[in-house]
Amino acid sequence: MQQEAVLKKAGLSVTESRKTILELFFASEGALAHADIEKHSSINIDRVTVYRTLQTFVESGIIHQIPTTDNTILYALCKDSCEAGHHHDEHVHFICVSCNKTNCLDDVMVPMVKLPKGFLPIQTAMIVKGTCIDCRN
Amino acid sequence: MQQEAVLKKAGLSVTESRKTILELFFASEGALAHADIEKHSSINIDRVTVYRTLQTFVESGIIHQIPTTDNTILYALCKDSCEAGHHHDEHVHFICVSCNKTNCLDDVMVPMVKLPKGFLPIQTAMIVKGTCIDCRN
DNA sequence: AATGATTTGCAATATTGTTGCAATATTTTT
DNA sequence: AAAAATATTGCAACAATATTGCAAATCATT
Ligand SMILES: [Mn+2]
Ligand SMILES: [Mn+2]
Ligand SMILES: [Zn+2]
Ligand SMILES: [Zn+2]
Numbered sequence: 001m002q003q004e005a006v007l008k009k010a011g012l013s014v015t016e017s018r019k020t021i022l023e024l025f026f027a028s029e030g031a032l033a034h035a036d037i038e039k040h041s042s043i044n045i046d047r048v049t050v051y052r053t054l055q056t057f058v059e060s061g062i063i064h065q066i067p068t069t070d071n072t073i074l075y076a077l078c079k080d081s082c083e084a085g086h087h088h089d090e091h092v093h094f095i096c097v098s099c100n101k102t103n104c105l106d107d108v109m110v111p112m113v114k115l116p117k118g119f120l121p122i123q124t125a126m127i128v129k130g131t132c133i134d135c136r137n
Numbered sequence: 138m139q140q141e142a143v144l145k146k147a148g149l150s151v152t153e154s155r156k157t158i159l160e161l162f163f164a165s166e167g168a169l170a171h172a173d174i175e176k177h178s179s180i181n182i183d184r185v186t187v188y189r190t191l192q193t194f195v196e197s198g199i200i201h202q203i204p205t206t207d208n209t210i211l212y213a214l215c216k217d218s219c220e221a222g223h224h225h226d227e228h229v230h231f232i233c234v235s236c237n238k239t240n241c242l243d244d245v246m247v248p249m250v251k252l253p254k255g256f257l258p259i260q261t262a263m264i265v266k267g268t269c270i271d272c273r274n
Numbered sequence: 275a276a277t278g279a280t281t282t283g284c285a286a287t288a289t290t291g292t293t294g295c296a297a298t299a300t301t302t303t304t
Numbered sequence: 305a306a307a308a309a310t311a312t313t314g315c316a317a318c319a320a321t322a323t324t325g326c327a328a329a330t331c332a333t334t
Binding site for chain 2: 066067068070071072073092094105108110115116118121122124126127128129130131132133
């Protein structure tokens with residue numbers, strides 16, 4: 001079980017809920033929102049548990065968050081290199097306006113940018129909206 | 138009145154609510170969330186009107202949205218050059234983790250980035266988290 | 275298998291967002 | 305300037321989303 005290994009590596013208890021949610025992420029094409037998980041047909045986990053699990057996964061470096069402009073947070077699996085408190089996912093995220101899937105472009109690094117004097121950057125996110133490769137016919 | 142001019146230029150009716158909300162944006166240091174406006178002491182506008190006004194302002198190119206990872210949308214004034222349906226605010230946004238203010242870095246353009254073959258970009262956002270100039274003592 | 279620690283689900287509550295519609299305000303026409 | 309037409313607002317009701325405390329269930333450790 002890949003899921004168990006991930007949980008153990010993160011120092012988390014291995015529970016049914018966590019395995020199931022993690023499985024969803026592994027099986028999923030793109031990023032997932034809370035609602036996607038809660039409403040997934042094959043899942044029957046309490047809303048509250050979903051909230052708490054996502055939070056735990058973020059804190060443990062298992063998933064990372066993707067900002068949006070629709071009162072939603074998207075989550076996607078981290079690379080192996082991520083650790084608790086120190087994520088390492090400075091890649092670009094692509095939101096397709098056609099199929100509405102959000103993909104991690106793992107190979108496209110977020111470029112550096114020169115900030116005005118006095119601004120000290122800690123973390124940078126880059127979100128590109130457009131048409132994804134599957135939707136370009 | 139600067140507010141009236143902006144509304145008229147956008148082809149919108151000039152109403153008290155709109156002037157008041159616009160005034161808040163002009164007076165504000167950083168970006169505003171819906172809750173900031175609704176809860177602002179000097180304001181007494183119905184929640185629904187705030188929602189509708191923000192939506193109208195976005196559609197009219199008066200304000201633009203800033204994505205976040207906290208189930209919130211931030212809004213900030215557009216430059217003059219923005220028009221309905223065609224925003225022109227491809228600047229970097231800076232979220233200070235200390236004072237929690239979000240600033241438009243109007244002079245820092247979002248850099249181009251080379252996407253994998255097949256991905257067609259329409260709009261790009263860049264959000265930098267860190268410590269702002271006011272919070273660096 | 276027993277113990278202790280952690281996680282889960284439920285219930286209650288709070289917050290946030292949406293919709294229809296009548297009253298009001300604004301703009302346009304006369 | 306008044307009347308008519310149009311657009312906006314606030315209310316009420318509702319829907320959806322998020323948070324908290326706590327007892328029951330599950331998991332890790334012995
Ligand atoms: Mn990602
Ligand atoms: Mn901006
Ligand atoms: Zn697509
Ligand atoms: Zn600051």
